[in-house]
Amino acid sequence: xxxxxxxAVFAGGALGTLLRVGLNTLFIExxxxxxxxxxxxxxxxxxxxxxxxxxTKNIPLWLKAGAGAGFCGGFTTMxxxxxxTVVTSGLHGGAVLLYLGGSAVGGIAAAAAGFFLxxxxxxxxx
Amino acid sequence: MMILLLALAxxxxxxxxxxxxxxxxxxxxxxxxxxxxxxxxxxxxYGLGLFCGLYLQMVxxxxxxxxxxLIAGVGFFGAFTTFSTFSVETFQLLRQKSWMPxxxxxxxxxxxxxxxxxxxxxxxxx
Numbered sequence: 665x666x667x668x669x670x671x672a673v674f675a676g677g678a679l680g681t682l683l684r685v686g687l688n689t690l691f692i693e694x695x696x697x698x699x700x701x702x703x704x705x706x707x708x709x710x711x712x713x714x715x716x717x718x719x720t721k722n723i724p725l726w727l728k729a730g731a732g733a734g735f736c737g738g739f740t741t742m743x744x745x746x747x748x749t750v751v752t753s754g755l756h757g758g759a760v761l762l763y764l765g766g767s768a769v770g771g772i773a774a775a776a777a778g779f780f781l782x783x784x785x786x787x788x789x790x
Numbered sequence: 791m792m793i794l795l796l797a798l799a800x801x802x803x804x805x806x807x808x809x810x811x812x813x814x815x816x817x818x819x820x821x822x823x824x825x826x827x828x829x830x831x832x833x834x835x836y837g838l839g840l841f842c843g844l845y846l847q848m849v850x851x852x853x854x855x856x857x858x859x860l861i862a863g864v865g866f867f868g869a870f871t872t873f874s875t876f877s878v879e880t881f882q883l884l885r886q887k888s889w890m891p892x893x894x895x896x897x898x899x900x901x902x903x904x905x906x907x908x909x910x911x912x913x914x915x916x
Binding site: 692729738746749 | 793796797798799800801802803804805807808809811812831834835837838839842854855860863864865867868869870871872873874875876877878880881882884885896899900903904906907908911
């Protein structure tokens, strides 16, 4: 573990967190957790892209870790998804299913889209 | 000031997740599912539940803009846990046609996060 890799993860995590908080303030009056879902799906798309780029291009570890584990990891969250699930289930059962299903299916599909988009561009056949 | 504290909390959460991920991946090499982030996400959701339970003993309600909740809950536990890695790891399992591990991993992650949160919340009463 090199110090500049750890510093990149810290900086990426800080930036991702600030963006996620900023997104939260846009949806502060919403009764459905749109903000977390948006962050989780778009962050999954970005990490899929980062994963493909790391496989096809010579990306230094600090950049890969800073963008992936740092930024995408800090921008997306599982703890808030758990909290949202518990809070939303108290309001509306159907909304919980939509939230969990939408986050999981949307996140995995977004990760696949980001991955294949950059994997192809990296010159690899899928 | 608030932005600085949020950045520090998010950076620290991401850094701790990254280091724990490396340590845990050494311990769980032979697992059929990607165990490190499953463990981190469950632990982080437990932590957020515990925090919310304990904090609610001090304040009547937690407002979304409450600074203590923002820094500890949204900042630290939000960044310590991650959703993008979950999406990409599930996608990788699906891409390798590891259907059952993908199903187990995604199901255990969601259940672990929600139950972890509830358990943390309940254990604040003791």
